[in-house]
Amino acid sequence: MSAPVPARAFPRLSLPGQSSRGQSLRGLAALALLLAAVVPAGAVQLSPHRATYALTLDGAKPSKRINAAKGEIVYELRGDACAGYSVQLRQATALETEGGRVNSAIDTATWEDGDANAYRFRVTNTINGSAPEEADGVAERRDGRLVVTATKPSSATLELGKTVLLPTQHVLRVLGAAQQNEATLEAPVYDGSPDARKIYDTLSVIGRGTADPKGLEEAATSGDLAGRMRYPVTISYYERGAAAQTPDYTISFDLFDNGVSRALKLDYGDFALRGTLTSYEALPQESCSK
Template identity: 60%
Template sequence: MTAASRLLRHAHLSLAGGLLLASPITAQAADLIPHRAVYALSLDGSKAAKRVTDADGEIVYEIRGSACAGYSVKLRQRTDLDTDGDGDMSNDLTTTTWEDAQANTYRFRITNSVGDDKSDDTDGVAERKGNTLAVKLSKPDVASFNAGSDIVLPTQHIAKMLAAAQQGDATLEARVFDGSPDGRKVYDTLSIIGKGTRDQNGVEAPLAGLAAHARYPVTVSYFEHGGKTDTPDYIISFDLYDNGVSRALKLDYGDFVLRGTLTAYEELPAEPCPK
């Protein structure tokens, strides 16, 4: 496997790490907008890239559901890299997840392929058992294990993040399980949260209708739990609106950085909770 393909393999859930941070949260924490967003990917020039000379691709992100019934999230990320010495590389990542409103149950299905290689498939469910998280996998192999205690799921993570932002806290530490890349890893995360703004300067035209919503600049570093290095596996930056919409994505894989520019945004029909 070439160096560039390894980079793409390790990208796994760039958006499960990122846009899933814009995933649903409990009704008590915020009111999330079901929506579909499309982002164009390109190589970010703010940091010198190693072995990667150009990049393009697309992210399509869709969230549906309600605060009472839970939310489903579908994401597809296609990435094409031009590399120095390794030729062209392509990565196709698809994730489908569902999390209940209480963050007690999390279902995940991930398909990740690089070039013509056979895809890496992950399929499983995580359930809260007291203070611990029990995981059952059907792919890549059949297994059951305890992922540990004091672990938050993606919805809980964003709930804590928005709560911290609204309280003026600048940092948030959390141990997160999102199912990536093989259903077994837990990540220690550090979020740096900036001050909220409603300034429309530079905001993409499709998001003009969100002018009344505050957004917060967020940078999240992911470290493999129990790892032997202080270097994060990857870093994701984005503007997070208080209704769960994200813009200005930046996906830092260490050797190269991708920028995600929003090109389309569509609100989807709300699914009200039954009375």
């Protein structure tokens, strides 16, 4: 997902017996990503698009408690630096566990100002048809500080500081670093999930770009994706303030230079999911002078 992909932010889901506030699962929606080098205005352009990914259990990683998995992510990005960026993401996942099937549905809707000075978010996470967990609120920069006003799951006002990035801002930073051959990028990121309160410290590892079409699925070789440069990216998310030194989760993907993602891997520690790009549609793009 443009991250997440998709690389934009990826959604979360929780297994029965896990705390959604601690051991949560997250996948693109984020693909949303990043910090280091300053990116010149207009250096990176994200393409409005709709992408669909088929989810399966990653057989290359030993799984605990999970015997099989299938699902789908549908990710849609619209807008530009002038109008702002809106993202709609839905992840539906069915996990076959030792205790039975777990069905999860995560819906995310966000809008981010093109200058990353304002942000609106709404996230719902439903497990086995139960009452959904929800996060809802707005964020804005005041004198450089990111201030969040949340309405769900409870009313709160939070001041997150000046260095915290928003999801699309993070993606642009990752792409900017990739195009400047930067191998790593560290950044604190806020996207509102899962409870409107958490900040994640992220570490992105970025590989060398390639335009070689070998091994690409059909959806990644047609239209405006044909011949584009793409970069292998791995992002580790660490919940700020948590005692654990290991990532809360890790996402890996190929990131095209227009913000589209493919070859997803969502690693939740106990198991991992693979996301294969099955369809891609470029959406209308308005002219923007930024």
